[in-house]
Amino acid sequence: MIAAKELNTNEKYHVGSESFNIDERTQVINHIDTFCIFDRLGNIHPKRKNSNGIFYKDTRYLNKLELEINKKRPLLLSSSIKSDNEVLSVDLTNPDLPDCNIKENSIHIERRQFIRNGVYHEAIHLTNFGEQDCEIQLSISFDADFCDIFQIRGMQRHVNVPEVKQLSTSNKILFQYTGLDDLKRTTEIVFEHGECSINKGTAQFCLQLEKNKSNDIHYIIYFDDGVSQHKPPSHDKVPPFANIEDRIQETLKETKGLFSSISSDNENFNGWIERSITDLQSLLAKTDYGYYPYAGVPWYNTAFGRDAIITSMEVLWMAPALIKDVLHFLVATQAQEEKAEKDAEPGKIIHEMRDSEMANTGEVPFKQYYGTIDATPLFLMLAGMYYKQTGDAETIRNIWSSIKEAVDWIDHYGDIDGDGFVEYQHKSENGLTNQGWKDSYDSIMYANGDLCKPPIALCEVQGYVYAAKKYTAVMAHALGEPEYARKLENSAETLFKNFNDKFWDEELGAYVLALDGDKNPCKVLASNSGQCLFTGIAEEGRARKVAKQMLSEKMFSGWGVRTLSSEEVRYNPMSYHNGSVWPHDNALIGSGLAKYHCTDEALQILNGLFHASLFIDLQRMPELFCGFERRRKEGPTAYPVACSPQAWAVGTVFMLLQACLQLEIDGVNKRLLFNKSKLPPFMQQLRINNLKLGEYNCSFIAYRHGDDVSLHITEKPSDWTILITQ
Numbered sequence: 001m002i003a004a005k006e007l008n009t010n011e012k013y014h015v016g017s018e019s020f021n022i023d024e025r026t027q028v029i030n031h032i033d034t035f036c037i038f039d040r041l042g043n044i045h046p047k048r049k050n051s052n053g054i055f056y057k058d059t060r061y062l063n064k065l066e067l068e069i070n071k072k073r074p075l076l077l078s079s080s081i082k083s084d085n086e087v088l089s090v091d092l093t094n095p096d097l098p099d100c101n102i103k104e105n106s107i108h109i110e111r112r113q114f115i116r117n118g119v120y121h122e123a124i125h126l127t128n129f130g131e132q133d134c135e136i137q138l139s140i141s142f143d144a145d146f147c148d149i150f151q152i153r154g155m156q157r158h159v160n161v162p163e164v165k166q167l168s169t170s171n172k173i174l175f176q177y178t179g180l181d182d183l184k185r186t187t188e189i190v191f192e193h194g195e196c197s198i199n200k201g202t203a204q205f206c207l208q209l210e211k212n213k214s215n216d217i218h219y220i221i222y223f224d225d226g227v228s229q230h231k232p233p234s235h236d237k238v239p240p241f242a243n244i245e246d247r248i249q250e251t252l253k254e255t256k257g258l259f260s261s262i263s264s265d266n267e268n269f270n271g272w273i274e275r276s277i278t279d280l281q282s283l284l285a286k287t288d289y290g291y292y293p294y295a296g297v298p299w300y301n302t303a304f305g306r307d308a309i310i311t312s313m314e315v316l317w318m319a320p321a322l323i324k325d326v327l328h329f330l331v332a333t334q335a336q337e338e339k340a341e342k343d344a345e346p347g348k349i350i351h352e353m354r355d356s357e358m359a360n361t362g363e364v365p366f367k368q369y370y371g372t373i374d375a376t377p378l379f380l381m382l383a384g385m386y387y388k389q390t391g392d393a394e395t396i397r398n399i400w401s402s403i404k405e406a407v408d409w410i411d412h413y414g415d416i417d418g419d420g421f422v423e424y425q426h427k428s429e430n431g432l433t434n435q436g437w438k439d440s441y442d443s444i445m446y447a448n449g450d451l452c453k454p455p456i457a458l459c460e461v462q463g464y465v466y467a468a469k470k471y472t473a474v475m476a477h478a479l480g481e482p483e484y485a486r487k488l489e490n491s492a493e494t495l496f497k498n499f500n501d502k503f504w505d506e507e508l509g510a511y512v513l514a515l516d517g518d519k520n521p522c523k524v525l526a527s528n529s530g531q532c533l534f535t536g537i538a539e540e541g542r543a544r545k546v547a548k549q550m551l552s553e554k555m556f557s558g559w560g561v562r563t564l565s566s567e568e569v570r571y572n573p574m575s576y577h578n579g580s581v582w583p584h585d586n587a588l589i590g591s592g593l594a595k596y597h598c599t600d601e602a603l604q605i606l607n608g609l610f611h612a613s614l615f616i617d618l619q620r621m622p623e624l625f626c627g628f629e630r631r632r633k634e635g636p637t638a639y640p641v642a643c644s645p646q647a648w649a650v651g652t653v654f655m656l657l658q659a660c661l662q663l664e665i666d667g668v669n670k671r672l673l674f675n676k677s678k679l680p681p682f683m684q685q686l687r688i689n690n691l692k693l694g695e696y697n698c699s700f701i702a703y704r705h706g707d708d709v710s711l712h713i714t715e716k717p718s719d720w721t722i723l724i725t726q
Helices: 149-153 241-256 265-281 307-319 320-332 357-360 373-389 392-397 400-414 457-480 484-501 527-535 538-552 583-595 599-613 651-663
Strands: 026-031 034-039 051-054 059-062 064-069 075-081 089-091 108-116 119-128 134-143 167-169 170-178 184-190 197-199 203-211 214-224 261-264 284-285 290-293 661-665 671-675 685-693 696-705 708-715 722-726
Touching: 026 108, 026 265, 034 108, 051 197, 051 214, 059 149, 059 214, 059 484, 075 134, 075 197, 108 241, 119 134, 119 457, 134 167, 134 170, 170 400, 184 457, 203 214, 203 484, 214 373, 261 722, 265 599, 265 651, 290 307, 307 320, 307 373, 307 583, 307 651, 307 685, 320 373, 373 392, 373 400, 373 457, 373 661, 392 400, 400 457, 400 484, 457 484, 457 527, 527 538, 527 583, 538 583, 538 696, 583 599, 583 651, 599 651
Parallel strands: 671 722
Antiparallel strands: 026 034, 034 051, 051 059, 064 134, 075 089, 089 108, 108 119, 119 214, 134 203, 167 170, 170 184, 184 214, 197 203, 261 685, 284 290, 661 671, 685 696, 696 708
């Protein structure tokens, strides 16, 4: 673990490589606030890398879960996560047990492990395939340290941490921890009465296994944070395992109904689509305002503003009901007052929310933190995109005051020096130094490699603000406020002109990364310039030059667009933001390329990421991977502490698919548009069902004919028009 005192002050929230198990294969299952990181046997070992464990609300509630047979480790047969992303299925067998006269591979041990929010279940099914009846001792050992996620990420605590108490009864093991935030956190492990003996943290089962007969063990673990209760009224009895699985399937069916159905004639692509949807389902938290996608496991398994907004943009076209919920959540958590320690100002959209002990005590500022420069304009963009697609003026009217407050924040707080550009400089003593999506301390630099002097105006943020005002103007017209709309339109046009004057660099062939506090440009070629195309702030001719740069060898690795050109001083393909490949970044760039009719380039990005997915475990697109040049017959190089699943990474495929189809849904005018659609070379046919057009569904099949695409509409609302441009 890297102590905070050994780090540069700006690095204290960096996720250290020692915190993850990149050298040991792990299995991850998650559901909203809870996630588990096991080894392939389904065990958790306290002496291995720090991130192993079962976590609930940013706290590790279990750091040991070890199954043994006659005090020996079982042998692994197979280990896999089911396609619905809910169950870890592990097949084990016994080693040679000469003391019991049991040959190896005689006993099959099947483990089925899954979680619901705040509750863990495990069912163990044992079958004796040996030559005779036998008796074995099966034991499961537990421990809990209630370690904060920020400790596991590498931060050292300079406080006296209370001790964990352990209790046990005839059928329970209990771990209790009262933190410095005065919350009593509890891990409660419950077994059926009489089926085991408990000694401290170990449950032991004496099992008589008849030849060709089976035995079953099922236990449950409850995680209580001292605030929300997840335990049923009577939790002394373990509920039937089958009943729980049935309820899970019902929930999965409900959340899957939020999404349109997508399939193709390429089974590998279908696998990527299905994995992405199930991963998104596992990250959807049910809040007081509806569903909200958490950012990612393990480091960001909580509500983030920017991440949820970009995820929502990626899936808007095929899951509009989800976006309505997201907008309501963001409005409910919008800042109402200035609080420097939280980087909060009236109208600003949330960056991050945490429930851990260190957040509650103020050891980290992230209890409710607003240190982001881009979430507020992105919120406005999302609201405008949602209105354009759905025509849902009622929802926009209900949040209109919050929308206007967000615009006011841009004009009065976002523009620190009054030059018309939005810039950032953190106020919180412990806040993030860089507050764009590339928030590493070293991610914004000059051409010579020196770090940029704040306040910093990022190029893509100006694009977000431009698009935010354009979208808000459309909404203002719809709500009968033409004067306000014209004011926003004029402001956007002024920003468009000033941006193209100040940020364009002809020698670079792209928009500069940023302007510093003295308005000196950071003449650095980065993916941020590509994101400017997504917002429409780029001039047409310059957009094509940016497109050329994004797909050049120095930017495009073969798998995707790098965050930083390989020719820049700070380029490092193994860094977090200075040369790696981020799928969501590629999705925004690809969508922007399509907006400027560079669909072939967007196809190239989709093609690269698709082939990357074939080498990635479960085809689960990670938060990022290294930016090394693509090597023949090898997959992309993993980044050691990347989140997986990560919401905006798994949403990438949907935005890129929409970009290549050039699909636009205009709910205001009830039109569905296809503008010179294209399909990737690995696909001949694409079918989309249950695409929401207002209250009705649309379904169609796209066929690829060389570079052309034909469309067969199989279902559509009678009052909608479909326009196809070839």
